[in-house]
Every structure is written in structure tokens, then in C-alpha cells.
Amino acid sequence: MHKAMRFGALALGLLCAVQTNAASIPQGPHGGIAVVPLDAVEAVQSVTFLNKAQLIVEDYAIIALPLFHDVGEQEVQVTYDDGSIRNVVIKVLDKQYPEERITVTDQEHVTPSPRNLERIGKESARMRAAYARFSSQPPNLLPIVQPVEGRTSGVFGSRRFFNDQPRNPHSGIDWAAPTGTPIKSPAPGKVVVVGDFFFNGITVQIDHGGGFISMMCHLSEALVEEGQTIKRGAIIGKVGTTGRSTGPHLHWSVSLSGERIDPAVFMAVLNALHED
Ligand SMILES: [Zn+2]
Structure with missing residues (x-):
């Protein structure tokens, strides 16, 4: 009983960890968008994906995921005014279009x-x-x-x-x-x-x-x-x-x-x- 409960708690913990991790990677289907939250947005100079500048609204970069893009992980570059660059991993998901x-x-x-x-x-x-x-x-x-x-x-x-x-x-x-x-x-x-x-x-x-x-x-x-x-x-x-x-x-x-x-x-x- 005790063991089962502990296992249950462990399983729940793992599940939460997986969910948190999945949720922390910005993602969207090809033909859709991925939303990248931006820290210190006022110091962000540009956000690029596939060498193209992306839309920034409020505290987010809106990443355009091309309809014919391959599924999988990709990197987005966030460039700050001081010249520093942060790479953010995003995930392009599969989608069946009718x-x-x-x-x-x-x-x-x-x-x-x-x-x-x-x-x-x-x-x-x-x-x-x-x-x-x-x-x-x-x-x-x-x-x-x-x-x-x-x-x-x-x-x-x-x-x-x-x-x-x-x-x-x-x-x-x-x-x-x-x-x-x-x-x-x-x-x-x-x-x-x-x-x-x-x-x-x-x-x-x-x-x-x-x-x-x-x-x-x-x-x-x-x-x-x-x-x-x-x-x-x-x-x-x-x-x-x-x-x-x-x-x-x-x-x-x-x-x-x-x-x-x-x-x-x-x-x-x-x-x-x-x-x-
Ligand atoms: Zn039409």
C-alpha cells in the first residue's frame, strides 16, 4: 500500500516533469505558429527564424511555421540591443490537412x-x-x-x-x-x-x-x-x-x-x- 502510494507519487512527479518540459518548448504545427515568451522585451532588437525577422507582440515573438516545413526541433534566435543572442528551441509538430x-x-x-x-x-x-x-x-x-x-x-x-x-x-x-x-x-x-x-x-x-x-x-x-x-x-x-x-x-x-x-x-x- 505504502509502496504503491510512493510509486503513484513518483509516477505523478514524472508526469508533471514531462508535462512541464513539453509545455516549456514553444511549439505549433507546420502551417501554424509557435509563441516564444520574451524576457526583457524592451531590450530585444529582433527575433529571427529561418533567417527571417519574426513578429513581436506584447511580450511574445510569434514564429511563422511554414506549411511545408519538416517536423522536429528548430532554433529561434533572439538578438538583444547589447548584441547578445539567445537561442530558443521550438518544435514543429505534424498536422494532417484535409x-x-x-x-x-x-x-x-x-x-x-x-x-x-x-x-x-x-x-x-x-x-x-x-x-x-x-x-x-x-x-x-x-x-x-x-x-x-x-x-x-x-x-x-x-x-x-x-x-x-x-x-x-x-x-x-x-x-x-x-x-x-x-x-x-x-x-x-x-x-x-x-x-x-x-x-x-x-x-x-x-x-x-x-x-x-x-x-x-x-x-x-x-x-x-x-x-x-x-x-x-x-x-x-x-x-x-x-x-x-x-x-x-x-x-x-x-x-x-x-x-x-x-x-x-x-x-x-x-x-x-x-x-x-
Ligand atoms: Zn479561399
Whole structure:
């Protein structure tokens, strides 16, 4: 009896040790984020992962874990103003993303003509350039506001087939909402791209600073201009179904340090940090 109790206490102790240890390693799935708590955040100059500066909000570094990153331990570098560097181990976890099969009526949206391929190339370059930005960030980045309310009609990371042809994984989240529904900016920022693109339709990209860029697609109308500074919750456009789309919805991509990550995870985790 006594022995059993002692064993029980020992087992519990081990369990706690394991849990504490696991909890102390910042971790998240590929395509998600890892949150690294920062000591003396006012003395932190930068936090880098895979040689790219990462977003810092409040007392945390938000590490973007690329969708195609290998699972396992990695190091994040925290550089302080005095030049000292602290390496922090993080863990990239496995995640199974679902498969999604979509039927579109316009075959050009599945196998574009050479002329459209040229257009698509130019448009991607423009969007990538916006994603590569790393501007100073507003002090009040949080909370993140959900751009529209609606049923989630598409999740981040799904492996997509258009008319049975494999295509890129889904780079954002989709919410079904009626055409004309106002779309809010999730955070303060600056409008860096307004365009009408082959796949994404009428599109707005917003630079929120610190490498955090939003992209809103398939709008019926954009209500902002490039270069405009906007507040959290500002109406940037209206829901539509322009581009490669099967019905009115909003597509929201979140890019961190040039990597598209799961907007639902991003919003939930950052807002929870903000409330703490
Ligand atoms: Zn989408």
C-alpha cells in the first residue's frame, strides 16, 4: 500500500516533469505558429527564424511555421540591443490537412492559356512583393478582428483539386457571406495592393507591420486605395465572388514573415495572449 502510494507519487512527479518540459518548448504545427515568451522585451532588437525577422507582440515573438516545413526541433534566435543572442528551441509538430475537391465551370481557371499564365505570373510577383514587406508595426496591433461573420466554407492548408487536377494548398480561410457584406480590416495597417486578379478576383492586401500582411480576395468591390492608412475594423470592401470562386465568400490569407499561416489559429492564439 505504502509502496504503491510512493510509486503513484513518483509516477505523478514524472508526469508533471514531462508535462512541464513539453509545455516549456514553444511549439505549433507546420502551417501554424509557435509563441516564444520574451524576457526583457524592451531590450530585444529582433527575433529571427529561418533567417527571417519574426513578429513581436506584447511580450511574445510569434514564429511563422511554414506549411511545408519538416517536423522536429528548430532554433529561434533572439538578438538583444547589447548584441547578445539567445537561442530558443521550438518544435514543429505534424498536422494532417484535409483534401478538398472543387468543381469550377471555367476551365481557364484550371488550365489557363499562355496569355493568362503570363498575367498570373505578373500578379503573383506583385502579391509576393507585398508579402515580403517588414514595416514598423502599430503599438496596438491586438485584438485581431474577424473580417466577416459567416460559415467557414474553406480551411487553411487543404490539399486542393480543381476539376480533379491537383493545385496549390489553400492559403487562407474562407467564410461564406452574402454579396455586399462589408469586410473589416482585422488590424490597423496600410493598404499596399488593390487589384483585380485572375485567380483571386478583386483583392486588397494590407500591411499591418512586423511582417504581418493580410490578403482579402474575391471582393465585389474594394473601398480603399493603395497607400491609405486604415484603422482596425475599417471597411475595406464588400464580399463577392470574383476570380476563381464558386459562390460569394471572403478569402482571408495571413502572411507572417513571408509565410502563409492558418488565419484561424493566428487570430485565436493572438487574441488569447492579448486577454491574458
Ligand atoms: Zn479561399
